[in-house]
Amino acid sequence: MVVLGIESSCDETAAALVTAERRILADTIFAQVAEHTPYGGVVPEIAARAHLDHLDATIAAAMHQAGLGFAELDAVAVTGGPGLIGGVIVGVMMGKAIALAHVKPLIAVNHLEGHALTARLTDDVAFPYLLLLVSGGHCQLLVVEGVGRYRRLGATIDDAAGEAFDKAAKLMGLGFPGGPAIAAAAERATEPWPDLPRPMKGRPDCNFSFSGLKTALRQRVEALRAADAFDDAVRANLAAGFQQAVVECLIDRTSRALDRARADHPTLNALVIAGGVAANRHLRAALQRLADGAGIALIAPPARLCTDNAAMIAWAGIERLALGESSGFDFAPRPRWPLDEQAPRLPGAGVKA
Missing domain, CATH: 3.30.420.40 (ATPase, nucleotide binding domain)
Structure with missing residues (x-):
């Protein structure tokens, strides 16, 4: 099983291909540090425009690095939230387009779940x-x-x-x-x-x-x-x-x-x-x-897999796919998507809590 992961929730434009055997075939990231450094922090509108400019090439680079074509994928996993909504929309629309064009399952992944399950990709923790x-x-x-x-x-x-x-x-x-x-x-x-x-x-x-x-x-x-x-x-x-x-x-x-x-x-x-x-x-x-x-x-996990990356999104997609789960193409990007839906919302939780 090979899954393409797409991440665009903040200021990292990323794509990766990961197998069910925990092999990372490709892991590409376009870091937007230069775009945001003059402002001392991430500017949402600038981040969204950078995703638009670079996501297509980032995915192409990942596919080339893995030596695979879209037809060889088993699914497409994409960050569906939480995050800066402009960037999330860019990634979700790209994921939907690839999945639709190549008749592949789509898995909308909670960005936090990507982080939460990374240790199972790197260390197979139980x-x-x-x-x-x-x-x-x-x-x-x-x-x-x-x-x-x-x-x-x-x-x-x-x-x-x-x-x-x-x-x-x-x-x-x-x-x-x-x-x-x-x-x-x-x-x-x-x-x-x-x-x-x-x-x-x-x-x-x-x-x-x-x-x-x-x-x-x-x-x-x-x-x-x-x-x-x-x-x-x-x-x-x-x-x-x-x-x-x-x-x-x-x-x-x-x-x-x-x-x-x-x-x-x-x-x-x-x-x-x-x-x-x-x-x-x-x-x-x-x-x-x-x-x-x-x-x-x-x-x-290694520092590269602790920061925002697409390998964790691909792996979370694999975990969900193994349970027989996928997302509908009517999935709507979510600026807020808590992992624990029952937990009370804290005053300063913000859009990414």
């Missing part, structure tokens, strides 16, 4: 497991009980962690994307800034918040600039302090969710991390210590 999904648009803790069976334990009530990194980097003049920029600056730190807050740390629930941390950072930067004391050394120390605060918040919340998940699922197999922020080596190291202390495996 259900159930706890997922920390942490990226520019998402920050959630979910128990993955099976394909289509997700229970949310916690989520952000305002910014996602990746969004907070982007905004903090812009505030400090470090560039875009913010996560790698802050990590690079933090490497030059001599003493991480000590007094930034850890929002929600110690709370009995498993939710996240990063707006207060971001506000505290802004206040420090403004005061330092007013005193003409904001130099490169201070910037590096602030970056390290901010990164440390985010990681500590993520670990505190994940530790609490892990206790809850294991209480309900004594056979819990692993702690899985996914999303772009999963590439942060300090977070990975802290999660490894948490997992080791809990006597559970940490599954961290």
Whole structure:
């Protein structure tokens, strides 16, 4: 079985071909970093236009890389949401066109499910497991009980962690994307800034918040600039302090969710991390210590498969197809599509929650 995956929910235009034997035959991505860097963040209209300009060539490159024609596909899987709706529409319409023209099943994939099931593509991890999904648009803790069976334990009530990194980097003049920029600056730190807050740390629930941390950072930067004391050394120390605060918040919340998940699922197999922020080596190291202390495996897919990509969409399509599922051609793109439909919507969940 070979499935074409298409991803266009944010600022990555991506296509991939994946087999049911977990082989990635092709994985192509057009990164829109240059388009959005001048603005310090993703601009939805620019992202949608870039998808229009580059998706066709990206898919063609993937097909060429795999050495396959459309007739040899078993299905087409495409991100149907959640995400920036302009980009999602571009991908869904392309997926429908290919599936219709070549008489193939269409699978509209929840972007979050793509992240949630990536560990099964890379490590064949068994259900159930706890997922920390942490990226520019998402920050959630979910128990993955099976394909289509997700229970949310916690989520952000305002910014996602990746969004907070982007905004903090812009505030400090470090560039875009913010996560790698802050990590690079933090490497030059001599003493991480000590007094930034850890929002929600110690709370009995498993939710996240990063707006207060971001506000505290802004206040420090403004005061330092007013005193003409904001130099490169201070910037590096602030970056390290901010990164440390985010990681500590993520670990505190994940530790609490892990206790809850294991209480309900004594056979819990692993702690899985996914999303772009999963590439942060300090977070990975802290999660490894948490997992080791809990006597559970940490599954961290390669960084390329943690950020938005089409291989995860193709794999989620394969998982759905194996259950005999497909989508109708009347499927409507969804700007919001929670994995756990029963979970209450949080105030700051946003369009990608």
